[in-house]
Amino acid sequence: MNAVLSARKLRKCYGDHVVVDGLDLSIRRGECFGLLGPNGAGKTTTLRLMLGLIAPDQGELRLFEYDVPERARPARMRVGVVPQFDNLDPDFTVAENLLVYGRYFGISDAKIEAKLPGLLEFAGLTGKRDAKVPILSGGMKRRLTLARALVNDPEVIFLDEPTTGLDPQARHLIWQRLRELTARGKTLVLTTHFMEEAERLCHRLAVMDNGRIISSGSPRELIAQNIEPQVVEVFGEMAATWAQSNAIQHAQRFEVSGESVFCYVDDAQPLLHELLQHPELRYLHRPANMEDVFLKLTGREMRD
Amino acid sequence: MNSSFYSLPQFSRRFIPIWKRNFMVWKKMAGASVLGHLADPVIYMLGLGYGLGGMLPQINGMPYIAFLAAGTVCYSTMNSASFEALYSGFARMHQQRTWEAILNTPVTLDDIVFSEIVWAASKSLLSGVAVLVVVWVLGLSHSPLSLWIIPLSLLVGLCFASVGLIMTALAPGYDFFMYYFTLVITPMVLLCGVFFPVEQLPQALQTISSILPLTHAISLARPLMNNVVPGQFLWHIGVLLAYALTGFYVSLVLFRRRLSQ
Missing domain, CATH: 3.40.50.300 (P-loop containing nucleotide triphosphate hydrolases)
Structure with missing residues (x-):
């Protein structure tokens, strides 16, 4: 080599x-x-x-x-x-x-x-x-x-x-x-x-x-190896509560960070359908990226 | 601890570009620098030499101002090298990160430390020549042997640059250098015969004086100004060289440790 x-x-x-x-x-x-x-x-x-x-x-x-x-x-x-x-x-x-x-x-x-x-x-x-x-x-x-x-x-x-x-x-x-x-x-x-x-x-x-x-x-391999391909970010005061009861049924994995919930999924459709029932929550659907991999691997806590 | 900190210095010609870099910076403010090298000793020599000297008898057969001239040469060369090695050296190492930039090239820390010493000694050389010119112009010395002051300035510069770099290697900041100037340089000026003969001091202080490098520099400079070959000149040169070599090695070890963090 x-x-x-x-x-x-x-x-x-x-x-x-x-x-x-x-x-x-x-x-x-x-x-x-x-x-x-x-x-x-x-x-x-x-x-x-x-x-x-x-x-x-x-x-x-x-x-x-x-x-x-x-x-x-x-x-x-x-x-x-x-x-x-x-x-x-x-x-x-x-x-x-x-x-x-x-x-x-x-x-x-x-x-x-x-x-x-x-x-x-x-x-x-x-x-x-x-x-x-x-x-x-x-x-x-x-x-x-x-x-x-x-x-x-x-x-x-x-x-x-x-x-x-x-x-x-x-x-x-x-x-x-x-x-x-x-x-x-x-x-x-x-x-x-x-x-x-x-x-x-x-x-x-x-x-x-x-x-x-x-x-x-x-970068592609790292994303494929470490994380689900789709991410749905959900925002709102009730997001965390919603995640505990509802997201868990449709997402492989989710993380709560303040008033945001990051849902990691192979197929986003069921989750997006579920979100239609909750107009008080805003959301963003996107492909997974290196930042998701990085945060998964190194955690969300602050570093100095 | 890492044994490579203590290995002997390895010399290469790569210190030359660093010397040229410092020279290029110096050239940009050469006027102010030369003025400083000239004005300071002139003020001392004229003020103390004529003012104080007028009230004094001759010292060892020479007028006080001529006596003072030899002390001033050594005092000025010591100061030039010390300021360069401490303040300017620290700026290059720490504040401007010049060393860090240079270390990313094929130049090593050994080259950098050596170049700092040679550069500071070059400033001493300039300072020594400046004072010598003043001495000649004022007619304080007509000695052909006084030309030896020129290489002596370089040696005094190597000595004080090397010793000064130990402080630079240890310094957390610029304020640290006050200790060195207050506790080392100022007492040295008073103990080593710049303004009055060492023999005027009590015996205990004379003993301390005899191990200080400035005493040995002045023991060489004063006879040379008077056109006399200095007694025991090999011994005095040897002491100055010993300080230079020890200072170089100790500072290099300290810099290796400091920059490995």
């Missing part, structure tokens, strides 16, 4: 807290692989292990043909990283940020200079070449960070929550760029807790919780 990255029984603890607990995964060349999970599930730690920035307590990790973290330096020559928090150089212009970053890979100034127009165009920052970083919007900064991650023409790009904090316009633009990158044959490894992002972009997903992968596969 053509794996660019493989992890076996990877384990990382901080004190008594097991952050990554026996992780096995393999990422294929050219795919977009998503790591999903609530806050604190171990996604960022997993990325840091993959880049060789921290050493695992147990397990093995290979990135390309290199053992990581022992040979992380040559491995990192061929990867790009979009970090979760902005770490652009605030003292520099857009172009200077790319120039300085390219030097860390040992690329000559002339070569970076030649690449600049293409990178700026990709990031939609052609007119901002000489703008200083602090005046850029959040979306522009994120696009510049993406362009910076491409300065060494990497084979694999790691993105840690690439669209967190962006407005919908900025988010859609980033998604479009990421799709272009997969179309060019780049391998993407991203963490996210936006299910829509995962569903739209990723060929394969792994859902993490408490440092373990609890389910993995394509």
Whole structure:
């Protein structure tokens, strides 16, 4: 199998807290692989292990043909990283940020200079070449960070929550760029807790919780494996009471969350027929999605 | 605990792009920086040298202002490296996350820490040269040997940058650095012979003074200003180098621990 990255029984603890607990995964060349999970599930730690920035307590990790973290330096020559928090150089212009970053890979100034127009165009920052970083919007900064991650023409790009904090316009633009990158044959490894992002972009997903992968596969497979295909959301003050007495007869499974009831069904018709008898309840009938899978697998309680 | 924290530093040429990055930032405000390197020592030397010096007899056969000049060179180079390693280094590591960005490239933490030390020492070099120019212009020294102050500034810079980075590695925030400046740097200025000969101090304080790096820097700088080859110069250089190497290793271990969290 053509794996660019493989992890076996990877384990990382901080004190008594097991952050990554026996992780096995393999990422294929050219795919977009998503790591999903609530806050604190171990996604960022997993990325840091993959880049060789921290050493695992147990397990093995290979990135390309290199053992990581022992040979992380040559491995990192061929990867790009979009970090979760902005770490652009605030003292520099857009172009200077790319120039300085390219030097860390040992690329000559002339070569970076030649690449600049293409990178700026990709990031939609052609007119901002000489703008200083602090005046850029959040979306522009994120696009510049993406362009910076491409300065060494990497084979694999790691993105840690690439669209967190962006407005919908900025988010859609980033998604479009990421799709272009997969179309060019780049391998993407991203963490996210936006299910829509995962569903739209990723060929394969792994859902993490408490440092373990609890389910993995394509978005369709995950939905098919984990959850009934139809969802009827019912809203109203009486929804919970109604669910206890009526939904139970027609739905395979239901969950109450405040004044909403989520009914999971193979066939929605009997339930929808039943709902016609209750005009005081509003409802929404839709196909099941990754968010339903995620909530089923990781629970509805708040995480911090 | 992880034994790799304690492994010896691995050097590579990849520290050079980081040095160039810092230089690029510095260039953007070079005017203010050079002015600071010049104005501060000039004010000290003129104010104390002529003001206080006018009331004093010669010290070891030289006018007070000339005596003070050697102290000022060392004091300025120490301060340049310390401020750079503590405040600016902390900004790059913590606040701006510059290190985090660099670590995602083939550059390692060892390269980054080494580049911080070399960069801070470069600021010391600049500071030392600035003071030396002032000393020459004011005619306080005509010594050809005073040219050795230039490499000495670099060595003093390496020494205080390395020691200062230990603080940076331990600091929860900028306020922490006050301890270092109040409890280490300020006493050092008073104990190590910047403003008056160490021999003026009680014996106990002289003993403390003899183990402090600034004393050894001044023991080299003062004769050089006077065109005299410093006595025991290998010993003084050795002490400064020992501080530099120890500081480098200890700070590197502390940074490895800190950034592995």
